[in-house]
Amino acid sequence: MRWTGIIRMAVILLTLLSMWYFAETIFATKWKANSLRSIFDNRAEQVPVKVKTRSKCGNEKECPDNYFAFKMISGAANVVGPSICLEDKIIMSGVKNNIGRGLNIALVNASTAEVLSTGHYDMYSGDIKEVKKFLEPMKEGTLVFVATYDDPATKLDAPTRELFSSFGSSIAKKLGFRDGWLFVGGKGIKNKSPFEQHIKNNKETNKYDGWPEVLEMDGCIPKKMD
Ligand SMILES: *[C@@H]1O[C@H](CO)[C@@H](O)[C@H](O)[C@H]1NC(C)=O
Numbered sequence: 001m002r003w004t005g006i007i008r009m010a011v012i013l014l015t016l017l018s019m020w021y022f023a024e025t026i027f028a029t030k031w032k033a034n035s036l037r038s039i040f041d042n043r044a045e046q047v048p049v050k051v052k053t054r055s056k057c058g059n060e061k062e063c064p065d066n067y068f069a070f071k072m073i074s075g076a077a078n079v080v081g082p083s084i085c086l087e088d089k090i091i092m093s094g095v096k097n098n099i100g101r102g103l104n105i106a107l108v109n110a111s112t113a114e115v116l117s118t119g120h121y122d123m124y125s126g127d128i129k130e131v132k133k134f135l136e137p138m139k140e141g142t143l144v145f146v147a148t149y150d151d152p153a154t155k156l157d158a159p160t161r162e163l164f165s166s167f168g169s170s171i172a173k174k175l176g177f178r179d180g181w182l183f184v185g186g187k188g189i190k191n192k193s194p195f196e197q198h199i200k201n202n203k204e205t206n207k208y209d210g211w212p213e214v215l216e217m218d219g220c221i222p223k224k225m226d
Pocket residue numbers: 109110111112116139140141142
């Protein structure tokens with residue numbers, strides 16, 4: 001009887017042992033599967049998720065620090081007015097009700113992007129003296145944004161064209177009747193501005209009957225640093 005007892009014990013032990021063994025392997029595998037998954041999960045968390053953030057003014061490119069983002073659109077024929085966005089704020093537009101036929105001009109602090117004043121001047125039947133009056137108080141370190149609507153040139157005289165040239169314009173001297181023009185210049189800048197676009201009013205190539213295609217320009221203006 002003793003032997004049967006010992007054998008029974010041995011069988012029970014063996015069963016327990018093998019159960020423990022299988023249990024161990026199963027749990028180990030499970031644990032491994034879990035840890036593998038958690039590794040993948042961690043990885044997934046660590047991979048930087050590329051969220052396409054919207055750039056200022058809806059521009060394609062983000063501007064670096066110490067640059068101001070801008071976007072401007074010239075008027076479409078004599079129907080849709082121009083708009084100017086600066087640092088993600090619309091500073092001139094039809095909705096803002098601060099634009100009009102002719103030259104649309106915004107004066108901006110070149111260090112802070114603060115809008116100092118805006119004005120629109122009818123260059124078909126307005127008075128060029130008003131433009132001169134508006135630009136006269138400009139101090140060094142002031143940016144000037146210009147967007148045209150309909151006709152920017154009929155009343156534009158030589159001294160005023162010269163003034164825009166001194167702000168860095170290459171186009172002001174030759175701007176013609178119903179041409180499109182976008183310009184960012186500054187008082188006291190030494191070179192010609194890289195921010196300028198011009199399209200001639202030309203019956204052969206005009207998009208609209210009496211007017212050329214709308215111009216669009218965006219970019220990054222370096223902040224004036226003192
Ligand atoms: C621009 O703003 C700075 C800081 O407020 C001021 O010191 C500077 O005189 C301003 N410049 C112009 C042209 O307004």
